[in-house]
Amino acid sequence: MTLALGTIADDYTGASDLANTLAKNGLRTVQTVGIPADDLPLGEVDAVVISLKIRSVPAAEAVEKARAADRWLRARGADHVMYKICSTFDSTDEGNIGPVLDALSADAGATAVLVTPAFPETGRTVYQGHLFVGSVPLNESPLKDHPLNPMHDANLVRVLGRQTVSRVGLVPQALVARGADAVRARLAELAADGIGGVIADAVNESDLVALGAAALDTRVSVGASGLGLGLARGLVAAGRVAHADASASVTSGVGGLEACLAGSCSKATLEQIARAESAMPVLHLEAEALVSGPAEAERALEWAASRIASGPVLIASSASPAEVARLQALHGREAAGQAIEQGLATIAEGLVALGVRRLVVAGGETSGAVVDRLGIPAFALGPEIAAGVPVLRTIGGGHGDLLMALKSGNFGGVDFFADALGLMSK
DSSP states (O other): OOOSEEEEESSHHHHHHHHHHHHHTTOOEEEEESSOOTTSOOOSOSEEEEEOOOSSSOHHHHHHHHHHHHHHHHHTTOSOEEEEOOTTOOOBTTBSHHHHHHHHHHHHTOOSEEEEOOBGGGTEEEETTEEEETTEEGGGSGGGGOSSSOOOOOBHHHHHHTTOSSOEEEEOHHHHTTOHHHHHHHHHHHHHTTOOEEEEOBOSHHHHHHHHHHHTTSSEEEEOHHHHHHHHHHHHHTTSSOOOOOOOOOOTTOOSEEEEEEOOOOHHHHHHHHHHTTTSOEEEOOHHHHHHOTHHHHHHHHHHHTTGGGSOEEEEOOOOHHHHHHHHHHHOHHHHHHHHHHHHHHHHHHHHHTTEEEEEEESHHHHHHHHHHHTOOEEEEEEEEETTEEEEEEESSSSOOOEEEEEOTTOSOTTHHHHHHHHHTO
16 A cells, blocks of 8 residues: 555544545545554555544644654655644644644654645635634634633634744735645745744635645645645646545445434534434433433433434533533533543443444544544545535444444534434435
8 A cells, every 4th residue: 555645633523524525536535543553454545544632632642643643654655744633723822733743844854834724615714824714713703612722813823833843934815826836936935934834825725726736745734624625636636646436335234223422512513403303312411410420321321222223312412611611610621521522432332232333423522532432443435424524434343334423513514413314324
């Protein structure tokens, strides 16, 4: 296996989003969970997305795991490695975007590394170095209330500058609009000036294509799935990869029960849960009870066991931002979050033991906890449910074939849960 592109994702839902984007744009892609074992059958692929869970861990841990993944990818032929981050630049002033950028750049001998979280298809654009979520700056969006990484500054040059040891530059949209050669020239100028990370504007798909083509001439890039689109298009356009038909469904032959699990408190997920009430039984967990011990998870599994034979169920711990803040004040931010995630992972494990083979999970941290608990080493890509969210079919693991959807909190339309289960049943 010789890879045309290597990618490292800082969480599991973001990895699915990126893998979906690469597959849609012509690359044979597999998503792994962590660095894959040598005997895991990945087949002949153009790109591997290594899913890590390092967005909110201590920076030193994130750097260590990202560097190990980078070494694995480069040993298998990847000349360019993209570090995939959230399209809302979720991070703190300590990292982890900047520290990982510094480490991967140093290992590759790279300077003027292109950085952009833009993905216009999902409403994320960057203009004059400022990140917009839809029509509002990042700091005016719901991300200002994120329970783990609240974002209070839309100026990404400033945000990244607080995380990295090197100076940060900018490629403005007016220059990006002139095409890949103009971007290449600007990156060369910034590299000569000793710039480390370079925030790049992008407000439409053609901007992403120009940025991707330019980035392929370098060893490292950092961005959301929109940059993955540009990289994939650039590889195909340059003839380095033959466009593959990634539309074939991987959903056939997987029977069994269906369930949904929600741990996100985003506005979009709360609306999706409310809509699901009319389509399936919904159990609202007590977040404080999840933090307190195993009884709430046991109650959820008893509830599901009595209903799931008749159709899908949804179990949700999606508390309001105010309730999350209260729990964090009582138990500590990290302790409360981990307790809830592990409670939901216990429920997921119990659901699979009940015979669930089609499982939808909402929430990035929740998805990571569930995948880890189930011990899934890799996924094949299936049809797209919503922008950035594919159906996934497990590769390896001890539970047989499972179909899953891993959704970041803000992704998907109001009928997401029904839409996901509908595609999984085809």
